[in-house]
Amino acid sequence: AQTVTQSQPEMSVQEAETVTLSCTYDTSExxxxxxxxxxxxxxxxxxxxxxxxxxxxxxxxNRFSVNFQKAAKSFSLKISDSQLxxxxxxxxxxxxxxxxxxxxxxxxxxxxVLP
Amino acid sequence: xxxxxQSPRHKVTETGTPVTLRCHQTENxxxxxxxxxxxxxxxxxxxxxxxxxxxxxxxxxDGYSVSRSKTEDFLxxxxxxxxxxxxxxFCATGVGGTATTQYFGPGTRLTVL
Numbered sequence: 288a289q290t291v292t293q294s295q296p297e298m299s300v301q302e303a304e305t306v307t308l309s310c311t312y313d314t315s316e317x318x319x320x321x322x323x324x325x326x327x328x329x330x331x332x333x334x335x336x337x338x339x340x341x342x343x344x345x346x347x348x349n350r351f352s353v354n355f356q357k358a359a360k361s362f363s364l365k366i367s368d369s370q371l372x373x374x375x376x377x378x379x380x381x382x383x384x385x386x387x388x389x390x391x392x393x394x395x396x397x398x399x400v401l402p
Numbered sequence: 403x404x405x406x407x408q409s410p411r412h413k414v415t416e417t418g419t420p421v422t423l424r425c426h427q428t429e430n431x432x433x434x435x436x437x438x439x440x441x442x443x444x445x446x447x448x449x450x451x452x453x454x455x456x457x458x459x460x461x462x463x464d465g466y467s468v469s470r471s472k473t474e475d476f477l478x479x480x481x482x483x484x485x486x487x488x489x490x491x492f493c494a495t496g497v498g499g500t501a502t503t504q505y506f507g508p509g510t511r512l513t514v515l
Contacts, residue, residue, distance in 0.1 A: 392444030394444050
């Protein structure tokens with residue numbers, strides 16, 4: 288079984304500043320993947336970034352990067368140069384294959400970007 | 403954009419009525435999923451499909467059934483809707499050989515009165 292925990296229900300950041308969203312996970316699988324999804328007010332779930340557990344290098348997508356600490360089972364998301372359009376609910380998720388091939392989600396962090 | 407559409411996008415129904423939600427994809431992906439989203443719970447898996455006529459239960463499958471007669475369509479049915487099934491429902495497809503990455507449709511908001 289997998290669990291994903293996001294301990295920050297809400298966070299805020301000033302426009303152009305940097306913010307880090309926290310996520311911890313637990314899995315018994317050796318091969319797994321981690322994701323951050325963004326859900327703006329439109330409700331659409333948008334994939335932000337993906338990390339393969341077997342890769343030591345942290346994934347980066349433009350202003351978004353992760354800090355993957357495998358031993359600590361930690362997977363935080365850093366947003367640099369925050370923009371108003373970054374305001375959304377952010378979900379951390381894990382995937383460990385097996386027969387279900389399902390994502391397990393955390394409860395989300397609501398990010399507010401202040402002008 | 404994984405070419406996923408959901409219909410209807412909004413629905414209000416009454417307790418005890420049957421409801422069917424449709425998910426349609428254009429990318430020929432093998433894996434398809436139905437999730438529900440409730441406050442404080444993130445998204446939880448209801449059912450998934452790994453091929454035509456091949457389906458299995460997820461974490462919160464009670465009260466739901468699914469069918470997949472074509473690769474492109476995955477239907478979610480509430481045989482007798484209850485107020486606890488008021489939720490936002492998302493369809494997703496799994497991309498890649500092992501379906502490790504999932505892309506989501508726009509969601510359906512269902513209200514059961």
